Amino acid sequence: MSTTTSIQWQLVSRPTGEPTVDNVARIEITLPELGVGEVRVRNTFFSVDPYMRGRMNGGRSYIAPFNLDETMQGAAIGEVIESQDAALPVGSLVQHQLGWRDLAQGSAAQFQPLPNVPGVSPSLFLSVLGITGITAWVGLTQIAHVTEGDIVFVSGAAGGVGTMVGQIARLLGASRVVGSAGTAEKVDLLTNKYGYDAAFNYRDGDLRGQLAKAAPGGIDVYFDNVGGEHLTAALGAFNDGGRAAICGAISLYNADSDIGVRNMSNIVTRGLTLKGFTMGSYFQFAPEFGEAMRGWLEDGKIVFDETISVGIDSAFDAFTGMMNGANVGKAIIRL
Incomplete structure (x- = not known):
């Protein structure tokens, strides 16, 4: 045999x-x-x-x-x-x-x-119709509760989840979507392919200054894939009542120690809500997500x-x- x-x-x-x-x-x-x-x-x-x-x-x-x-x-x-x-x-x-x-x-x-x-x-089924798509959708709809007119900031915006977050946010009514990425080529993709209104290269430094330029009206929602300095910048840019969906912290995964986050007092003074999530607790929303995503794909609204x-x-x-x-x-x- x-x-x-x-x-x-x-x-x-x-x-x-x-x-x-x-x-x-x-x-x-x-x-x-x-x-x-x-x-x-x-x-x-x-x-x-x-x-x-x-x-x-x-x-x-x-x-x-x-x-x-x-x-x-x-x-x-x-x-x-x-x-x-x-x-x-x-x-x-x-x-x-x-x-x-x-x-x-x-x-x-x-x-x-x-x-x-x-x-x-x-x-x-591993990406748009799978875990990356549903993670983006859950973070926006069930965690950050994005609403019509929100200004949304996405870190790690050119990754599997980030490319979905920006598009779904616009489909759900966000008025402006801005993102960060790690190369000039990715920044161009975000604005020219994925519908981001503005994007910047975080490797250029001054994250808070770059974010302020990309979102001069502040931000209402932050979808965090990176953590660290990105979270610090977002905390400084939030409007009153801002919400953050904390999905990942890839900047810390290989670090020997955690990186301190600043601007924490704004959580109190601006009435912010920060909530971390993992998909294991949210798969009951898979049918609702699947129906929405299949419709968007069929209509050519998702790339x-x-x-x-x-x-x-x-x-x-x-x-x-x-x-x-x-x-x-x-x-x-x-x-």
């Missing part, structure tokens, strides 16, 4: 600062024969995301850390190639959390069937980019590149 091997990426040591190749290992695993109720899936796409850096640490967070010497996990799309469960026959398109490998195997309950949508790449890296061997470099801002839109591995 022939054997089937799977190429997988495992975490072998906890990083200090930025992860390196010494912290991971590319291995080959022989997969066992399928048991009753199990399926084998050939992954076609999987996601690399900032939250995965936190899972490389050993401390407490909102999601369990990766175990050492075990294969890392993350969102993936694939096709069932062998099945011992009638509910998921061979050929089924599925979504699951067994990324960082070319072949995934397990109980059929770990895999959720997806529709084949003509003209739509399955990768969009998107994907930064695609090809092949399982590209996965770790794609992850570290994403952590350093190499991607535009969602960072995805195509197998």
Whole structure:
């Protein structure tokens, strides 16, 4: 009987600062024969995301850390190639959390069937129709409660979530949307493709001054993907009653210590609301989000980019590149 091997990426040591190749290992695993109720899936796409850096640490967070010497996990799309469960026959398109490998195997309950949508790449279920899209929508509608006429500031605006936030904010009635990014090319994309009214390169410094120029009327909503100095600048720019959806803090993920945030007294004097969120508590809104996003896509009101890296061997470099801002839109591995 022939054997089937799977190429997988495992975490072998906890990083200090930025992860390196010494912290991971590319291995080959022989997969066992399928048991009753199990399926084998050939992954076609999987996601690399900032939250995965936190899972490389050993401390407490909102999601369990990766175990050492075990294969890392993350969102993936694939096709069932062998099945011992009638509910998921061979050929089924599925979504699951067994990324960082070319072949995934397990109980059929770990895999959720997806529709084949003509003209739509399955990768969009990892981005616009998936976690990045719903994260942007939830942050704006359920956390910051964006309203007609709001001025919205988005940090990390050229990433997978940020590119969605700016567009959704405008569709929900924001009067002005401004964003920060890390290169001049990304700044141009924000204003020329993604509908941002103004954008600036945070690497040019003086974040508070650049934000004041981009939003001379102050801001009402801040969608935070970066933390640190960006949050300080936003706290200084808020109008009375401002709201912040704190989604991420990528500027801190490789830091040895936290970076102090200033302008905290404005939370009191301007009556601000800052709320952090992770999607695990908000997936009940998935049907409402899906209906809205599918409609916007069909009407041509949403544009998107994907930064695609090809092949399982590209996965770790794609992850570290994403952590350093190499991607535009969602960072995805195509197998």
